[in-house]
Amino acid sequence: MSAFQSIELKAAQRRYETGLLALDGVDLKVARGELVSVVGPAGCGRSSLLRLLAGLDRPSSGEVLRNGEPARGALSDAGMVFQEPTLMSWASVAVNVELPLRLQGVSPEKREAAARDALQRVGLADLADAAPRGMDRAQKMRAALARALVAKPAMLLLDDAFAGLEDASRLVLQDLLLSLWRPEGGTAKFAAVVVTNNVEEAVMLGQRIVVMAERPGRVVEEIKVTGTAKRDASFRDSAAFSKACEKVRAALARVSAPTETIAG
Structure with a gap:
């Protein structure tokens, strides 16, 4: 492409x-x-x-x-962010952010590094291993932004x-x-x-x-x-x-x- x-x-x-x-x-x-x-x-x-x-x-x-x-x-x-963050409650924030790369077949090591870098950029590095259910709405939206940007969309x-x-x-x-x-x-x-x-x-x-x-x-x-x-x-x-x-x-x-x- x-x-x-x-x-x-x-x-x-x-x-x-x-x-x-x-x-x-x-x-x-x-x-x-x-x-x-x-x-x-x-x-x-x-x-x-x-x-x-x-x-x-x-x-x-x-x-x-x-x-x-x-x-x-x-x-x-293209990355999308909706009004509802739609994070998987049973997975860590980092695993949620990795999802687009997982769907693209990116290796576990590369997608983990990319997810943590994306979380760093949105100010959530310290919550990478936390569960979304413990986060407030603004934090969840930051995670949704990180997920949308993790694959560096155009x-x-x-x-x-x-x-x-x-x-x-x-x-x-x-x-x-x-x-x-x-x-x-x-x-x-x-x-x-x-x-x-x-x-x-x-x-x-x-x-x-x-x-x-x-x-x-x-x-x-x-x-x-x-x-x-x-x-x-x-x-x-x-x-x-x-x-x-x-x-x-x-x-x-x-x-x-x-x-x-x-x-x-």
Whole structure:
């Protein structure tokens, strides 16, 4: 498989067997190293969009392109983090993190070393041999991040992963994700698509914010976040951050506004 350069949806539609039209005519391209946030009203098909990007689902019509060519099957170089960490309670944290490498047939020695390195990067090195059932939600989410990144994927997909965390933990994990994506302001290590219901989180993480309309989901607006080349905790106090949040809220208000009925 050639090195990841981009993933793209072109006029992608997803209609489920029940007849539900979740997505209709979605155009979205994510290039190597980009960090993109996706927001929209409940039920707008954001999770369906992530599944198409990951190759876990196929569009009913339209195309999914990898590096400009039709994508076939699940992307082996994509990692996913869901709202629920879904860790195996009977296994240690390190064994949980090893799972993607185990499925790839990596030797026990190499996958153990890689898992412990990933846990070091997310600040859980001291809990490598612990059981997940003794961890709080924020720690479990760190472990889920380590598992998604252990195979060094070219693309990371997060489906409202930080929802349900208390505010302080959510901010810490946002900063952690940014440090993993672009260590110390250097070159981005992976592309990422972050689905979130939180406007501040979308702006904090995304270089651009994709706004989706109510079902059937489609991209109606893209907002570029400008004003800083360095994305760290101080960005939250900047004028650029506040301005971008206002733009996203206004866009969401437009797509969520009730349709007016004209009396005949």
